[in-house]
Amino acid sequence: MTVASVSSELAPLTDRQREIYEYIRKRVTEDHRPPTVREIGEQFGISSTNGVRSVLSALIRKGYVSRSPKVSRGLEVAEAAVPKAEPLREGEGEGVEIPIVGRVAAGTPILAVQNLEGTVVVDRNFLAARRDVFALRVKGDSMIEAGILDGDLIFARQQQTAEPGQMIVAQVEDEATVKYFHPEKNGVRLEPANSAYKPIWVPEDKNFSIAGLVIGVLRKFN
Amino acid sequence: MTVASVSSELAPLTDRQREIYEYIRKRVTEDHRPPTVREIGEQFGISSTNGVRSVLSALIRKGYVSRSPKVSRGLEVAEAAVPKAEPLREGEGEGVEIPIVGRVAAGTPILAVQNLEGTVVVDRNFLAARRDVFALRVKGDSMIEAGILDGDLIFARQQQTAEPGQMIVAQVEDEATVKYFHPEKNGVRLEPANSAYKPIWVPEDKNFSIAGLVIGVLRKFN
C-alpha cells in the first residue's frame, strides 16, 4: 500500500494514459464534442485504432472516462474525475444565473424562452432581487451621461410600473430601449442621458410597456 | 435610428426551428456531445434524415448553429454561449469568485489577505482572464467620462506593466487610483477621464507601481 498518496479514489495513470485523458477533456470542454478513436490516434501518432483502444480501456477501467458502445464520439469524462479537471480554483461562489435577453418582439413576454441569448452569473448579494432579473446588452450611446456605454450589459428587475425619473427598460412597439421614465398627460416621455439626443415622446395610442427597472450595469473592457 | 436598444443580429426562428435548436443546445450542454441527425429526428418524430436536415440548414443559414461536413455529431451551437452550465438555478452558476480589495497601503501587495473586503462573483465567461483578477470600489468621479462612476466596482487583472493609454489601477505612495496610463521621460502621467480634473504627474522618485489593468466595471443602482 502506498503511503502518503494523493487523496483520490481514482487509480493513478501512466504518462500515456494521462496525456490521452487530458486530450479528451480538452476536446470535450473546448469543442463540446468528444474525439473519435481515430482522431485520438491521429493526434498521438497511433496508426491503429486498437492502439488507442487499449489506452481507452485502461481509462475506462480506472474510472476516468466512460463510453457508450456503438455510439460515435461516445466517450464521456467521468464526473468523479471532473473536479480536478478545471485547473484553476473557479470558486463556485454564491452566484445567481441571470438570463440575457436577446431580441424582443412586440407583445412577446421578455423572458420567454425563445428570447434567451445566454446567461451571466453575478453575485447574489450584489443584486438584492434574486428573481425576475434579466440582463440585456445596450446598443448605442443614448445613456452615456448615466455611465452606460455602448455594449454594456444592464441588469433589470421585471416590473410593469415605475416611478417618474427612474431608469427603465421600455418596450415601444417592437423595440426595447433603456431610458429615464417620465409619465405625462397624454403619453410617456422617455428621456435619454445624452444631451445630443432628444427625448422620445410616446403617445398613449402607441404600443408601450415597461419591461423592467434598471438595477445594475456590467461592462467588459477589451 | 435605434438608441440604446437591445442588440440582436440573429434572424427570428420558426417554432420548429426553435425547438430543435433548443434540443441541440440541451444535448450539447448536458451530454457534452451533440446529437446526430437521426437522433434529432427520433426526438421529434421525423422519420427522414432530410426532414431534420431542412431545419438544420435553416438554423445554419440564420447563424444559430454551424456544422462540420462529414463529421459525425458535427453540429456546433454558434457562439460559445454554451459553457457546460448546469440547469438554471440559483446558487451555483459558473461563477468565479473575485476578491474585493479594500484599503491599499504602500508596499503592501494588493492581494494580501488582510486587504480583502469581501468577494464578488462574476461570470467566468465575462472576464476572460480567470486568474489574478481583483475588484476595487471606485471613489470619486475622475473617470466619469469613461463611464465609471462613484461607487462602481471595477475589475482589474494584476500586472506590473501596461501599454500607454490603457486604463490601470495605479498605486502612488499609499493610495490606489484608477487612471489612464501615460509613461513619459521622467515619470508617469496619470490621466483622468473628467475634463474638470487635471492629470496627475508622478515623478520618477515617487513610489509608483501598476497594480493591474482595468478589465471591467460593475454598478448597482439604488
Added chain:
DNA sequence: TTGACAACTGCACTTTAGAGCAGTATATTA
C-alpha cells in the same frame, strides 16, 4: 524465465451517420 501489463501494428468487418436525389403538402408572399 515466465507472465502480466502497457502500448502498440495491421487487417477485416459492421454499424452509425452524413449526403444526395426525387417528390409531397402547406402556408406565405409577390
Added chain:
DNA sequence: TAATATACTGCTCTAAAGTGCAGTTGTCAA
C-alpha cells in the same frame, strides 16, 4: 396565380467510426 420557404417522406449511397481477432515489443516484477 405563380413562386418561394418550410417541413417533411422514402430511398440510396458513401464515408465515418466502432468492434473483433491475431500478433509484436518492451518493461517490470515474481
